[in-house]
Amino acid sequence: MFAVPISIVVSLALSFVLVRMRLRGSLAPPLAVLLGACILQGVVNALAQYYGLPVFRLVQPVTAVCVAPVAWLALRSAQGRGGAPSAGLLHLLAPAFVAFCIARAPEAIDAAVIAVFACYGAAMLLALRSGADGLPEARLDAGDWPPLVWRAIAATLIFSAVSDAAISLAVVSGEGWLKSWIIGFGSSLTLLLVGTLASLPALGRAPGIVDATAAPAAAEAAAESDAERGRDAAIMADLERLLDGQRLHRDSELTLSRLARRLGLPAKRVSEAINRQTGENVSRYVNGFRVADACQAIDAGRSVTDAMLGSGFATKSNFNREFRRVTGMAPAQWAVSPRMLRPAELTPPAPPESIAGPQAT
Structure with missing residues (x-):
């Protein structure tokens, strides 16, 4: 046989x-x-x-x-x-x-x-x-x-x-x-x-971009100084402008390498600044912006799927995992949860007319 x-x-x-x-x-x-x-x-x-x-x-x-x-x-x-x-x-x-x-x-x-x-x-x-x-x-x-x-x-x-x-x-x-x-x-x-x-x-593959002008890796200082903390803070300010201002986090193909190119810095220098300033790695830092974006979209009445895709997540599994890590609840739970049960840093300020009474659900 x-x-x-x-x-x-x-x-x-x-x-x-x-x-x-x-x-x-x-x-x-x-x-x-x-x-x-x-x-x-x-x-x-x-x-x-x-x-x-x-x-x-x-x-x-x-x-x-x-x-x-x-x-x-x-x-x-x-x-x-x-x-x-x-x-x-x-x-x-x-x-x-x-x-x-x-x-x-x-x-x-x-x-x-x-x-x-x-x-x-x-x-x-x-x-x-x-x-x-x-x-x-x-x-x-x-x-x-x-x-x-x-x-x-x-x-x-x-x-x-x-x-x-x-x-x-x-x-x-x-x-x-x-x-x-x-x-x-x-x-x-x-x-x-x-x-x-x-x-x-x-x-999964993220499309690469040839960068012929990448800066050489920055020399690591023996100890963190006030000047270095200032440089880290400047990098974080530029990052926030890219992610929060220009909504770069909504690019589902975003990688550390591409983010560093936008800043004109070596990838290692960017990751070091994020690590020292936030205690997080790069993916968790960027996904924090994405989750906050998704939360606002859900609060505005968009579906969970639309919020996921619009905030920069490419797969549902990654979205659910990161959403729960940041907020402590699933996206569907967020959509129906009272404002008082949500993390304060992710909850947009309540409009003045809603302060006097509980949020309608």
């Missing part, structure tokens, strides 16, 4: 996601490459393990380790640190080393694959220590989700290293029959997780 290997099923599912998101233009090229690498590896796994084709058994470890550096380069691109294409060529050393092991030192193949996945996963976790502000190309309406998704991808790479270690242990302990099962399920699960995480809306 004809059967389809699980890795082929995973590749078909990820192919559908890739084509759909590329047609919609919602997937950045580095993430599309990551999805493509996962799709290719699923096919290679099936041809090597399920159909037993010798040439693909040799190729399988090489194509497998390509997923890790591709994930790393996708993260660096999201952090605005993609660099020159030649820099990415250095990461070809990982698959090249595994290919060398296949040809000259077969006993070292498993250790090499484990090391590649573990090292890239750990490096990604270290690179994500700065949180949401370290991803200037991420859409701000996604809130704190982008770094969480990237951390999940990094953890999945480490899980792959653990899965490969389990394969080696099974072979050494004389339970080699488990190898195909672990590869079939462990590797397929890894590819499915990485591919699915890479396609989540939280990592």
Whole structure:
């Protein structure tokens, strides 16, 4: 009876996601490459393990380790640190080393694959220590989700290293029959997780704008001085003019990188000013303006959906999450709640004629 290997099923599912998101233009090229690498590896796994084709058994470890550096380069691109294409060529050393092991030192193949996945996963976790502000190309309406998704991808790479270690242990302990099962399920699960995480809306594409005149990163002072606090305050005043005056927060594609370009400053300098002046990261700061805008729209009689789209949120899930974080209630609850139960800083002043009595509902 004809059967389809699980890795082929995973590749078909990820192919559908890739084509759909590329047609919609919602997937950045580095993430599309990551999805493509996962799709290719699923096919290679099936041809090597399920159909037993010798040439693909040799190729399988090489194509497998390509997923890790591709994930790393996708993260660096999201952090605005993609660099020159030649820099990415250095990461070809990982698959090249595994290919060398296949040809000259077969006993070292498993250790090499484990090391590649573990090292890239750990490096990604270290690179994500700065949180949401370290991803200037991420859409701000996604809130704190982008770094969480990237951390999940990094953890999945480490899980792959653990899965490969389990394969080696099974072979050494004389339970080699488990190898195909672990590869079939462990590797397929890894590819499915990485591919699915890479396609989540939280990592959705924000159109980039080439900025040939970006200012160099400002030198960090050893300690905060009165002059620096003054500069921070000036940046915040300019930000407020952009967000509150020009309603820039209503742009659903807004990113830290684009916001910094409007200010003529490095993205890091903008995030530092917001962090020091408000104690919030950039996405939470901007989404605060959006939520306040949405609250005013709802109070003016507009529907929750119109308020969401008009205030700069692109997805309902992000809107609901940020609205509840800022106001402590869902948008629908806000629409029917008495004024006295709302946060004072988000509630517009009551008109004089309504002060004498309770608000009508």
